[in-house]
Amino acid sequence: MSITEKQKKEVTIRFAGDSGDGIQLTGSQFTSTTALSGNDLSTFPDYPAEIRAPAGTVAGVSGFQIHFGSRAIYTPGDMCDVLVVMNAAALKANLKFLKPGGIIIANTDGFGKKDLSLAKYAPDETPIEDAKASGYIVIEIDVTKMTRESLKETGLPVKAIDRSKNMFVLGVLYWLFSRPLDSTIQFLKRKFAKKPEIAEANIKALNDGFTYAIATEIFSERYSVDAAPIEKGTYRNITGNDAIVLAIAAVAKKSNLPVFLGSYPITPASEILQGLSGLKHFGVTTFQAEDEIAAIGSAIGASFGGSLGITTSSGPGIALKSEAIGLATMLELPLVVVNVQRAGPSTGLPTKTEQSDLLQAFYGRAGEAPVAVISASSPADCFEVTYEACRIAVEHMIPVMLLTDGYIANGAEPWKLPEIDKLKPIDPRFEKPRGNGQDDHPFLPYKRDDNLVRPWAVPGSKGLEHRIGGLEKEHETGNISYDPDNHQRMTEMREQKRELIANFIPDQNFDEGNDKGKLLVVGWGSTYGSIKSAVSEAREEGLDVSFIHLRYLNPFPRNLENILRNFEKVLVPEINRGQLSRILRDRYLLPIESFNRVRGTPLTVTELKEKISEMCAG
Amino acid sequence: MSITEKQKKEVTIRFAGDSGDGIQLTGSQFTSTTALSGNDLSTFPDYPAEIRAPAGTVAGVSGFQIHFGSRAIYTPGDMCDVLVVMNAAALKANLKFLKPGGIIIANTDGFGKKDLSLAKYAPDETPIEDAKASGYIVIEIDVTKMTRESLKETGLPVKAIDRSKNMFVLGVLYWLFSRPLDSTIQFLKRKFAKKPEIAEANIKALNDGFTYAIATEIFSERYSVDAAPIEKGTYRNITGNDAIVLAIAAVAKKSNLPVFLGSYPITPASEILQGLSGLKHFGVTTFQAEDEIAAIGSAIGASFGGSLGITTSSGPGIALKSEAIGLATMLELPLVVVNVQRAGPSTGLPTKTEQSDLLQAFYGRAGEAPVAVISASSPADCFEVTYEACRIAVEHMIPVMLLTDGYIANGAEPWKLPEIDKLKPIDPRFEKPRGNGQDDHPFLPYKRDDNLVRPWAVPGSKGLEHRIGGLEKEHETGNISYDPDNHQRMTEMREQKRELIANFIPDQNFDEGNDKGKLLVVGWGSTYGSIKSAVSEAREEGLDVSFIHLRYLNPFPRNLENILRNFEKVLVPEINRGQLSRILRDRYLLPIESFNRVRGTPLTVTELKEKISEMCAG
Amino acid sequence: MSTQKTVNGTKTNGNLQAKDFASDQEVRWCPGCGDYTILKQVQTLMPKMGVDPENIVFVAGIGCSSRFPYYMNTYGIHGIHGRAPAIATGLKVSRPDLSVWVVTGDGDALSIGGNHIIHLLRRNLDINVLLFNNEIYGLTKGQYSPTSPQGLVTKTSPSGSVDNPFNPLSLALGANGSFIARAMDRDPKHLQYLLERTWQHKGTSFLEIYQNCIVFNDNAFGPYTDKSMRDSTSLYLEDGKPLLFGKDEAFGIRLDGCRPEIADLAGGKWSQDDLWIHDEKDRNKAWLLTTLFDDNTQAGKLPRPFGVIYAEDRPTYEQLIQDQITASFERYGEGNLENLLTGEETWTVK
Amino acid sequence: MSTQKTVNGTKTNGNLQAKDFASDQEVRWCPGCGDYTILKQVQTLMPKMGVDPENIVFVAGIGCSSRFPYYMNTYGIHGIHGRAPAIATGLKVSRPDLSVWVVTGDGDALSIGGNHIIHLLRRNLDINVLLFNNEIYGLTKGQYSPTSPQGLVTKTSPSGSVDNPFNPLSLALGANGSFIARAMDRDPKHLQYLLERTWQHKGTSFLEIYQNCIVFNDNAFGPYTDKSMRDSTSLYLEDGKPLLFGKDEAFGIRLDGCRPEIADLAGGKWSQDDLWIHDEKDRNKAWLLTTLFDDNTQAGKLPRPFGVIYAEDRPTYEQLIQDQITASFERYGEGNLENLLTGEETWTVK
Ligand SMILES: Cc1ncc(C[n+]2csc(CCOP(=O)(O)OP(=O)(O)O)c2C)c(N)n1
């Protein structure tokens, strides 16, 4: 049988198996190799909600999806072309993600009687046969047997040998997608530097998987995906949470400000605290507080002391911080509040994604308590956005709410390393200590500059002793004031100060399309990839649709209103019940349409494209 | 000198003095007598922010304003006709509230050197003379001297005698407004039943004040205000917080549900907890929790146990409850959350009023967490609104946020006693315990009725054992579900359930004007009185303006959209930065205008009327 | 669609067995997690209580341990992180007839929920608190908790935790707890005994249970559970009995004034008569017991006590409230709504 | 418009006087409130510390007592209710060079702020906590607090509070507090001494100060402050000295094992040598001292101790963090941003 070599523009593969099967590692190795081959790509891990659900059950299935291509890739893909399943439960949980006619690579050893029953298949069901009957191409490999065969000479115990099953499968896939093995081989050598016999075994399994695929001719086609036209530069793969960690370290370096993170663990934000806790030598101090209120309280205290105070959490934790965020709006100190959103309400679906804390970010406080709001659109984007959030907080003495979500927090994509020298400077508004001179003017802690920003007077500075608090303060002096007119004035000033940030952010640009026309799609946050794909596909089909994706949400870019008014229709896709669309409708009185889903998952490109077509037609 | 008797349609009097001067008592006695005389009236106490600021200072001034008339009265009045001041600080703090040419009744003994200096008048200032020069009519009485004179025979110590000064002044005012003394005399007898000598002294001071006014001819005019055309019935005076207390007792009685209040003290909501803590024999249990989170937590626990759980607080405390309110939206248990708003953000102006927690009520939670929102428009209205909030919470198994504010919480007005028999029935959706019968269907805790309401299954009910929590729940069974479609469905159902409440609330009615025309003014909450006065005055001047005042805010009454669309312009006056107007703009895409002030005080009728005229003209 | 399992209406508790208290939900802790044993022991206790399942409520916060209510075929609330004591308080105050249990973890109870726990303890509601202490945050995958030992390397303490940990029992005693006890997952029989005592105590019962998190903090309690060490590290308390430990009870604890010290019974110097006799009602000595353990991983140091450390009878909060309610009815009669609404002063417009 | 007063730049602390630490804001407590004395004593202490005013920060929550920072001419934060310890923790961890003070009330610290206080105590940051205990909520006008005695009639407890109150010192000890002391507003000299001790202690110093709320809970501490009673009810502790009290120190306290009892020195049975000698470092006896007071309003009962009950040297939290920071720099050198961003694996597109 001869093997056809096929060129592909893009491919999506989904690896799935039991939590113990090393799926995430397999996925990330495939990702590295793919990246090194010059493809553009996007990935998403799909962990089980339980720490360790019973082996073999659907609840225990761990997944990893990678979408790569020779063209620009924006999402991990709605559906996959190839589904790799290590057991029956993995098939059960994931078949719905496979495109009609797609390829299933199944470890037949995971489809025994016990596996089927653990996966809750009926006793008489034959899922592999059923899949074939439904038109899928099923490649059956007894991975366990083949791996044991491959490694029988190593003398390793069976348990250890079985742990190399994933490398055997990876070898098969590397053959199928015409990939070199060397990057993974190097990785294995590094990883098991102290256990060379394990490294060797894994490498052998990988090689043997590759050879197995050639020798057994289980595939009739083999694929190759050319390099994508990617901007020049040095890249690495990064998750959203890691990008935030790196950005904060960068801020500490560039601003010369000590950074203080007060946080309390919560899914899916914990990795930020975890990552920063190892960066003490970058001038970052982390404090794991007793709860979210103490976390933000400590950050506020640190900001008063001259650090940049940051706090990280997810929706329910942010709710707990509401009162303290209100305090920060009164104190007018720098503060960054990172909300890695998850599916709500309440505990909701903590490991799933949603964008439903936008209105909370805007309005979730007592009284008129304006904060700035900014959002990240992808894992890599988290770097720049976090940097921006810190810059705004410091330069405008204001709490900044940074919104990401579970999807970009855990998802990874290639990130072009920034040039450190080109990162914007960050310029704190420190008040100078008073000397002994006669001409020192009295210190006025709430005297504002042209941008309505008050000075940052840090303890230790002679002559700047002052007291601040949550009671309304008199303009300029900062003393307590119950005066009605003063309250009106201060309320307006705090709001105005937030609005003036608009002068220090870039104008909104277009991601796709012309600056006027039939339909404008407006996105924010993690839906970027899905919208970008849907719009570009629609444009390829000739539809008159444009796309802007908002990073700065409060204040909006100054040119936003003009952009919106240049289109007949505006569509706002969101993973919530239409929150940004509410804000835009209120602000601009435009008949904005909302496309929304709350399924704990990213928007699918297909559905969204349909909606776009419909609106362009209508 | 002869005295002119003048008929007045309405009068506003402001009493002001040191915290120790008995101002609140004087005010409330004048109020009782005025009410008994059949006038309509509205009052507002103006306490100092400090518990007891140093005597004689401006910070220590306590005020009480009453507006009464022979026509309908809706506000305590922007400015007063008569200002009674017991000392210099009282004049300093309150002169700004006196109408040009108004009357000042001043206790000259409070204007000594020390008083002037405590009040921070410059050493050479003569405030009384200055007031005369500015065209005010100043009646000077050395109240201390006259009271001591009056009571010198009583043998009481001077300190005790001086405590009757306020009664002497009240006597003067009773004469000036042609009021009978007997109600206050009865009151004094009751109050000092155990100290008859004190009762006698106070009565004598009151009588002598009255006689003093006749004898000394200090006034050239005397006024009378006829009874107002008031609906028949029995009335009492009531503050907003007291009305809430009474409504909750009424709910306990009418619903036969035990009521559980979990609360933590906070200004201006504490009086509700205080009032209810004495009503154990009405089936109301109060629990003073360690903080606001425990307060709402305990209310949720009690609701699970079959009580109606209620929690009360003000803005900052409500912020702390956000996470738990989210839980309650998932648990779908009855819960009433009362927010007696105060001026914010943060600690803000805790003793002042504001309406700036509306957006927090709508959106201040993580995720899509719909609650019902309802608001009270006046002290007396608090009764019916609280009753409604409880009814909706119980019958729709949903958290209801009830908004009042510091202004109506402390302000008082006449309240027509409700007919207990006519209070709406409250019908809990209790699930019946399962018997021993074969035909018992399995219990489904999240199976909804036509209004999407789930059953209330209370511990102790056999066969209904079930577990609920904040994780997303499977439709009908209530088991944990990570299914994407189920999350979409449940999210929609929770929202829809809230929307369906619209079928169980009355249509919106008009407070003033026609159902179509040039300008519609839309209000909510404590601005009722100011708007009502401004609109009715504007209508008397022939302007084409109508007025609706919303009680039900989420969901809105079903006919609201139609009403809004029948007017050329819509104006929303609020004591915030335009929060309801944002919601209406988003909802109906109408170019709604906002008239807003955040001065810690009610909107003034004058300013608002100007705005109305302007809009009617434009 | 499966439906929530309900107890067959015909059985009363007398006829029930442990398995009748298992709900139909799949138990989803990691294989080997200490939570399983505890669940089993609680289910075993239930029929002994003679309380019908519909009168039992389990309340939890968030954490691996806090999933507990889903597995009990009783009423249950899986609340929000740290707030179970608050929810349980509202429930118990309003429904003193119910048997209310709080299941919580070291993070849930002592980190975010610390305030509610100490207030629950001082108020003394008749609520049974089972604190699953694994000295780690399990559900969020391995950060240190307020009971993690100083120096523990975790995801958020890469160079070791600097936090001085709480001693949960000292904290509970300092907060006026009326019942304080310690058990471990690996000694199910003793655990069963302590669960019974926990349930029997009228007032807030605080039972700390050492629970092994096999994934993120395996063997944290090895010193007390490992066969090789436990004899010399664990001290089992019995009311009225001398404090004995070690292989063949070769050692005891005696008090030198207020200072506990080890008495080697083999040496001939000390006999059982010289030993400290445990008295569950002695609050001063209870303090000594809660603080006994600080150095116990080192040989020759004082062992860690397990059992009932302190048990005091004092009125429960809900009883005091009920008394006030009764007094209120006695004094004022059943509240008359009309009188209440009318208040002190009215006027009539005709 | 008045401006916030700042200390004249030319003076260093050595030249400063108490009045230099008074801000220009009018003090607004009720006339006769105990807060005034405490403010005065704190202002008196300040120059003694030799710390420049710009290096001192007062942090407070909400309450009458929590207005304190406004009156101090140092840096200050008037935060939100109960959260002062959290704010102070962030400040102190990031700025170990500052002298950080927390001023709080019984409601602020022990009701809403209970969790933060106990975590502060276990962590042992070098922060001075002044707890103004007036056994009432002052600012909100008279509701019972977690230290109000059972039965107290207040606005929210018309038939008497049913809450069993906290013993703040027991709670602090149970939470691993390293410095625990009690003072009263009405004994300013002793208060001054304890403020000095509070400041001197390296670690979290917890000073409870009995403070009279003249408006809502007047004379709550009458038994210890009234001339007629205080001799027999108040016990002043001195390190290394026997526990003596009563008129002419006629009584002492001795220990019968772990049980304290009154020794009448006049009777001839007991002499000073038999008495309990105070040892600030003895944690077991510190527990006895914190719990000594329960019945002390009744004649013949044990008196209530004032002074330093417990003082332990142990590393401060901020020091441990600083040590880790230093170690981190030593191990990795000053963080190299480029390396960090690059990470472990990169590829280059040309
Ligand atoms: C408000 C809030 N903050 C944080 C979390 C995240 N969270 C869930 S469980 C947990 C800690 C669990 O530790 P523990 O109570 O010891 O339980 P275990 O999992 O170890 O049994 C945390 C931090 C949350 N769910 N909610």
Ligand SMILES: Cc1ncc(C[n+]2csc(CCOP(=O)(O)OP(=O)(O)O)c2C)c(N)n1
């Ligand atoms: C979040 C929040 N809840 C409640 C309040 C209301 N409040 C202010 S101070 C206080 C209690 C004060 O008592 P305490 O701490 O003993 O101080 P004191 O006034 O007695 O000095 C309360 C309940 C608040 N300001 N913020």
Ligand code: SF4
């Ligand atoms: S993570 Fe630990 S505590 Fe949680 S289920 Fe697994 S073993 Fe148990």
Ligand code: SF4
């Ligand atoms: S209310 Fe009490 S504590 Fe507050 S200032 Fe007045 S006397 Fe002091």
Ligand SMILES: [Mg+2]
């Ligand atoms: Mg734990």
Ligand SMILES: [Mg+2]
């Ligand atoms: Mg207090």
